[in-house]
Amino acid sequence: MNQITKIFAIGFLVFQSLVIFQLLPKQVNYESYAVEVILRIFFTVSKVNHAYDFFTSESDLKEYTYTSNKVVLYQLSGDSIDTHTISNEGSITYLVNPINRTRIAHLQNIATNDTLLYSAIVRSEAIHFLAEHPSYSVIGFDVLKHRCKAKIMDSQFVLETQVDTVFSNLFSMIE
Amino acid sequence: MKKQLQLFLREHLFYKIAYSNVANQFEYFRIGIALFSIFSFLSFWLDYDLLLVPDGIINWEVTNASAYWFEPHLLKVSEIIGLAPMTTLYLVSFLYLASLVLLALGLHTRLAAIVALLLFLTLSVNLSPFLYGVDLYQNVFLLFLCVFPSGYACSIRPLPITKAIQNSQQIGIRTIQLYLGLTYLSAGLGKAKMASWHNGEFLFLSISDPNYELFSFPDTLPAIFYASIGILVVTLELFYLLLVFLPYIRSFLVISIVGMHLFIVLFMGLVPFGVLLALVNIIAWYPLLKKDYSTLHQSIISKFPRLLATNYS
Numbered sequence: 001m002n003q004i005t006k007i008f009a010i011g012f013l014v015f016q017s018l019v020i021f022q023l024l025p026k027q028v029n030y031e032s033y034a035v036e037v038i039l040r041i042f043f044t045v046s047k048v049n050h051a052y053d054f055f056t057s058e059s060d061l062k063e064y065t066y067t068s069n070k071v072v073l074y075q076l077s078g079d080s081i082d083t084h085t086i087s088n089e090g091s092i093t094y095l096v097n098p099i100n101r102t103r104i105a106h107l108q109n110i111a112t113n114d115t116l117l118y119s120a121i122v123r124s125e126a127i128h129f130l131a132e133h134p135s136y137s138v139i140g141f142d143v144l145k146h147r148c149k150a151k152i153m154d155s156q157f158v159l160e161t162q163v164d165t166v167f168s169n170l171f172s173m174i175e
Numbered sequence: 176m177k178k179q180l181q182l183f184l185r186e187h188l189f190y191k192i193a194y195s196n197v198a199n200q201f202e203y204f205r206i207g208i209a210l211f212s213i214f215s216f217l218s219f220w221l222d223y224d225l226l227l228v229p230d231g232i233i234n235w236e237v238t239n240a241s242a243y244w245f246e247p248h249l250l251k252v253s254e255i256i257g258l259a260p261m262t263t264l265y266l267v268s269f270l271y272l273a274s275l276v277l278l279a280l281g282l283h284t285r286l287a288a289i290v291a292l293l294l295f296l297t298l299s300v301n302l303s304p305f306l307y308g309v310d311l312y313q314n315v316f317l318l319f320l321c322v323f324p325s326g327y328a329c330s331i332r333p334l335p336i337t338k339a340i341q342n343s344q345q346i347g348i349r350t351i352q353l354y355l356g357l358t359y360l361s362a363g364l365g366k367a368k369m370a371s372w373h374n375g376e377f378l379f380l381s382i383s384d385p386n387y388e389l390f391s392f393p394d395t396l397p398a399i400f401y402a403s404i405g406i407l408v409v410t411l412e413l414f415y416l417l418l419v420f421l422p423y424i425r426s427f428l429v430i431s432i433v434g435m436h437l438f439i440v441l442f443m444g445l446v447p448f449g450v451l452l453a454l455v456n457i458i459a460w461y462p463l464l465k466k467d468y469s470t471l472h473q474s475i476i477s478k479f480p481r482l483l484a485t486n487y488s
Contacts, residue, residue, distance in 0.1 A: 005343040008322050009350040016354065020361040037245060044246070044296065047314050052358035054308055055381060056365030056372075064371070064380040091386060092232075096222040098389055099446045103226070103305040105386035107233070110304070120241075121304065124234040131230065148383070150376045155397045157379040 015048045022051075064148040066105075067112045067166075073129065073136035084136060086129055090144065112143055112166055126171040143167040192345045195352065195419075197462045201344040202281070202329035204351065204458050205288075208316045209279035211454060212291065213272060215313065215447045219302065220268075226305060229260045233304050247297045270294055278320065281330025288320035309448035315354065316455065323347030352459045356416035359432075363412030372409055375401025382442055389444040408435060419460065426467040429460045 018024050030036040043049040068090030075082045088094040091108075093101040111118040126139045145166045150157040219226050229235040229250070239248045253263035271294040277287035295317060299306060324343050327336040371377035379401045382392045411418070411431055418428040433453045440449030 002339055002342050002346070005323055005346045009346050013350065013353050013357065016357050020357055020364075037243075040243065041245065045292070045314075046318060047311050050311055052308070052311075052361040053365035054362050055377070056362065056369060064377065064384075066384045066386050068385075089385065093386060096225055097218065098444065099218045100222050100226065100305075101389075102307065102387060102445050102448075106307045107304045108386070117241075117304075120237045121233060124237045125232045127234060128225075128230060128232045148380050150379050152398050155399070156395065157376065157398050157401060159380070159383050 012046065012048060019049055020051055066146050066148070067108045068144045068146060069108060070140075070142040070144070071125070071129065072140045073133050074138040074140065075136040082136070084133060092125075108143075112145065118143075118167065122167070122169060123171065127173075130171075130173050138170055138172045141167065141169045141171070192342075192349060195460055195462045196345050196348050198341075199328045200458065200462070201323060201325050201347050202327070204316075204348070204455070205281070205284060205320055205325035206279050206329060207454050207458055208313070208320060209275045209291075211447075211451050212295070212313060212317070213275050213279070214450070215309070216268070216271065216275075216298075218447065219305075226302070227264060229264075235260065235301060238301050238303055241303070242300050246300045248300045249297065252297065267294055267297060271298065281326045281328075282332060284326030284330075285321065285324070288317060288325070292317040292321055307445075307448070309445070309451055312358075312448075312451055312455075316351075316451075319347060319350060323350075348459065351455065352419075353416075355455065355459060356419070359412040359415040363409055363415070366405075366409045367413060372405045373402070375399075375403070375405045378405045378408070387443045387445065389446065390441050392442040407431070411435070419463070422470070423467050425460070425463050429456060429464060432456050 030039070069087050069092050070090065071086040071092055073084040073086065086092060086095070091105070093104040093108075096104055107121065111121045122141050126141070130136065130139055143166050145164045147162045147164070149160045151160055152158070223231075225232050235248070235250045239250045242248045249263050249267060250260060252267070253260045256263065258266065271291060274287045274290040274294065278284055278291060292314070295314065299310065299314070323346065324340050325347075327334045327340055327344075366372040366377075369377060371380075375398055379398075381387065383394070411428060415428065415432070419425045433456050436449040436453040436456070438449075439445050440453075443449075
């Protein structure tokens with residue numbers, strides 16, 4: 001029993017150290033598909049291949065960025081257009097409990113860094129919100145990237161933000 | 176001098192397995208992780224219509240399409256067992272919570288931990304777009320509970336504990352302590368490379384990020400405050416594994432790290448992350464806090480006996 005736990009502890013900590021100190025190759029071309037699957041399962045269960053560089057990243061070396069959303073539902077009503085804004089203060093994180101806001105914010109961030117994922121996520125969100133508000137037929141998504149800098153004025157930091165629209169899409173359930 | 180050094184090493188060296196290791200500590204870890212996992216999963220249920228159900232904001236079709244063929248997405252599970260997706264979600268959620276309750280109560284702990292980890296991984300496939308650092312830690316801690324024995328005390332059915340079990344639990348506690356130290360080292364190394372962490376800019380910007388906010392932090396504090404806290408955070412994370420050797424400084428380290436995580440909870444909105452890390456730090460190092468406190472208390476009593484006698488009378 002002791003031997004098994006000792007071997008596990010040493011193996012786990014040594015592997016984790018190698019990952020943290022970047023002593024392992026970032027990508028390996030596996031000769032065998034079976035080996036790739038086995039390793040994938042091993043890493044999924046053990047999570048030993050993860051580095052823990054929270055609040056740090058290559059992009060953060062240059063500037064601090066965050067994303068915000070504007071999600072609006074539209075419906076023709078005679079000559080005018082009815083609108084219903086789903087996002088609040090530039091975010092859909094307000095739709096969920098405060099405990100879960102970070103999870104939605106994280107989703108927004110990863111989606112803007114991956115076009116394919118963004119496309120899938122935005123379409124999924126569009127279907128959800130249109131199904132939730134069946135009286136509206138069109139939904140608009142604007143994703144804004146906020147590039148932030150802190151300038152010092154009178155010995156205090158002052159926030160300077162430059163906002164760019166990175167995605168702007170309209171979706172409809174009408175065929 | 177040599178004798179003193181030997182005593183110091185015997186008393187404080189990190190590799191000595193009894194260092195910050197007391198009876199029932201691994202059981203406290205088991206209960207802490209089980210209760211945290213229940214809290215974390217129930218927090219998803221607060222927004223089940225957006226986060227959990229098949230037609231939530233991320234449709235199950237999306238997460239299923241991005242999962243590998245061997246990953247147990249609930250959509251695949253529901254097809255295999257022949258139940259509706261929603262029924263499968265209820266079933267898996269019930270089994271997951273039941274295994275965590277068994278783990279907290281100390282019943283069939285290894286089996287309960289294995290079931291809890293497998294179901295956590297299953298649910299993680301569905302919830303992958305919403306997962307971040309805290310879920311990584313939770314996964315690893317559940318894995319530790321699968322490997323190290325944890326159901327011998329603090330249980331509604333305690334079992335006789337042998338020397339071998341005690342040793343395995345000590346190795347478990349040491350693994351948690353070293354794992355924490357390694358993860359802080361990793362975070363500290365990344366921050367040390369960033370000038371914006373040394374001048375406080377990054378801290379100010381991340382606190383100002385409206386996406387990560389539970390309560391507003393006052394924005395009128397001087398820049399030197401953010402710079403000082405930024406340097407303190409980098410120092411604590413980088414030297415965590417060294418500072419934890421030193422009497423009294425180790426108490427400052429643990430209290431500061433716990434304080435940092437409570438700050439993350441309140442002002443950066445990372446509630447599960449801050450709660451889990453504060454909890455595990457306390458469980459991993461509370462014997463040192465107790466020891467430093469009692470040593471300090473004893474030295475005060477021996478130096479100022481009259482003062483204390485007056486106070487107590």
